[in-house]
């Protein structure tokens with residue numbers, strides 16, 4: 207089937223419940239926070255919103271409950287001008303939720319995700335997504351949905367010649383045969399360590415982790431390294447681009463903004479290293495605003511930051 211320039215994101219939608227506080231509590235401790243908010247989140251949906259705001263043609267596939275959180279996300283997508291026709295509805299399981307605590311001193315966060323309905327995507331719903339996935343140009347995935355569905359769509363896309371980009375977050379064991387179907391893997395440094403055993407603190411470490419992914423059958427590797435920047439290796443050449451200087455308010459969802467901008471650049475025909483820079487600019491901008499999906503940056507702002515640091 208011919209690829210049609212669409213990015214399909216097959217992943218999670220959950221409602222983010224976020225507190226901000228000075229510092230983060232340790233087990234057994236209660237601290238007073240300064241604010242609370244709720245809004246659209248989930249790594250899959252955040253990445254879809256990021257790519258959409260970058261100007262890509264995006265179709266999100268996910269599953270929600272039959273509840274007010276599902277109505278809220280449909281309203282949010284409508285306001286964004288995004289399609290929800292591949293939002294499946296679970297009659298029993300509720301829409302998922304994420305409990306997020308943000309340290310307002312550092313912008314760092316800790317997160318617990320309860321996938322809810324999006325952990326319950328059925329084989330029949332995977333089949334209903336087949337024509338969409340097989341005709342797309344890029345399938346972008348994370349690891350917050352049920353793995354039987356996740357691995358089935360990876361195989362479906364791979365067999366159809368669609369570029370498979372896996373952001374393995376949160377990191378979990380991936381079967382060896384599935385690894386060989388992944389074109390580009392985009393872990394952060396923590397996920398890279400879980401999946402390769404290699405601690406990533408320098409460019410040399412990132413290169414070793416990339417080589418471990420190549421041995422597992424992945425074709426290209428991108429590792430986001432927090433304040434150190436972002437690394438890419440296409441098997442011939444590698445590069446670490448430094449983090450861009452911005453005023454950091456909240457790092458939650460920065461990896462999602464990176465992935466959304468990165469795949470948009472790829473679908474537009476940019477090479478891995480230009481896409482790395484575009485993702486880096488998108489990720490940096492998202493940290494300047496609070497929240498996740500609503501903090502995803504818009505194309506004109508990413509273009510401006512990209513031009514400022516990398517030229518035309």
Ligand code: RIB
Pocket residue numbers: 220221222246247248249252303304317319350458459460461462498499
């Ligand atoms: O990457 C940030 C996201 O992770 C949050 O929106 C939260 O929902 C969790 O999935």
